[in-house]
Amino acid sequence: MTDDAASTTAPQSDPPGLPLDRLRGFLDREAPGLLDGPLTGRVIAGGKSNLTYEVGDGTSTVIVRRPPLGHVLATAHDMVREHRVITALRDTAVPVPATYAVCADLDVIGAPFYVMERVQGTPYRFEAQLRPLGAHRVRAISERMVDTLVALHAVEPGSVGLADFGRPEGFLERQVRRWRQQLDASRSRDLPGIDELHERLAGSVPAQGDTTIVHGDFRLDNLLVTSDDEVSAVLDWEMATLGDPLTDVALLEAYQTLPLMMDSVAVSDVSRTPGWISAPELRRRYAAGSGRDLGSLSFHLGLAYFKLAVILEGIHYRHTQGQTVGSGFAGIGEATVPLVRAGLAAVKES
Incomplete structure (x- = not known):
């Protein structure tokens, strides 16, 4: 996390949702010596799902x-699973933070x-952050992503102890059912076309390819990037499982397309930046590196748009209920209908 991340709470008080005295007692028991002395904490701005805090003792963070x-959706926001996959990937080519402790006790x-470890790097979310780097560096960052x-x-998966991390059989069918x-x-309002999109997806599930670890929400602002444009960590593993890798590719493409559909920024607008890799180039680079056939992503794109629409609608719902922390939520709900339209266009193409 970056030093310049904005704080949404004064360092002398408990951040929303994190009583520091109770955290102090837990760390003393489970990770003695990790932090010493009184703790301070802040919410790291920008998260629209799980809450991420920077906690320190004046020396270490x-x-x-x-x-x-x-309002927390069933099966979502599973901290134990997120901790498990990050820990498992520690010795692989995938950059992840070191993990220190996990607690399932409410x-x-x-x-x-x-x-977990505080890794140095920047989670680029906006075009305004990337544009000053220049097109050459932007291209390099997007390619490394x-x-x-x-x-x-x-x-x-089995090589890192994750053979039982998910149920690959029937993964795509379950994804359609789960996001419905x-x-x-x-659901708190009328969303034109979303039921039709679900019905078309449910009726056109393709045969699944090979099984991999799936991140479930892979995009640039869920990565940390160093000053020399290397990826230092992949973050936000809350939706990770075993399944079809093309769902990650399609969701990444959906995230890139979303800012081109609307004037406001619902999630991220990095794909508007000069030098950023285009969707066709993204597919070609992934196909060349992975050896997988990306000839047709119609179903996977339809599912990606549906999933993203549901995620943002859930955030919109929490915002209307006053249950979000931080800023940047007011326009989230505007993205749902354009995403549904794009999903319908994708599945009709198939």
Whole structure:
């Protein structure tokens, strides 16, 4: 995490959702010596799902992750799973933070959480951050992003103790069903076309290819990038599982397309930056690095747009209920309908 990340709370007080005295007691028991003395903490701005905190003792700092406040969808925000996959990938070519402790006991801070290393790097989210780097560096960063996804999908799950991390059989069918369930749990308004999109996806599930570790939310602002444009860490593993790697590729493409659909920024607008890798170039680079056939991504793109629409609708719902922390949520709900339209266009093409 970067030193210039904005704080949403004064360092002298507990950050929202993180009682520091209880965290102090937990660390003394489970990770003695990690931090010494009184703790300070802040929410790292920008997260629209799980909450990420920087916690320190004046000398050392760590990162703490917990689920969002309030309305939490079933099966989402699983801190124990997130901790497990990061820990498993530590000795692979996939850059991840070191992990220090995990806690599933709700009595400690009121929610499950885990503690990990604070890695140096910047999570680029906006065109305004990238543009000053110049087109050449932007191109390099976007290419290394794709190469990092190739490296993740090259890891054999059993070799890192993740053979039972998911159920690959029927993965795509379950994804369609799961995101419909998540939609129903957050549905608070009329969303034209979203039921048709779900029906078309449910009726056109293709045969699944090989099985890999799937990140589930892979994009540039879930990576940390160093000053020499290398990826130093992949973050936000809350939706990781075993499944079809093309779902990660399609979701990355959906994230790149979203800012071209609307004037406001719902998630990230880095794909507007001069030098950024285009969607066709992204596919070609991934295919060349992975050896996988990306000849047709129609279903996977339709699913990606549906999934992204449901995720953003859930965030919109939490925002309307006053259960989000930080800023940048007001325009989230505007993205749902354009995403549904793009999803319908993709599945109709197939």
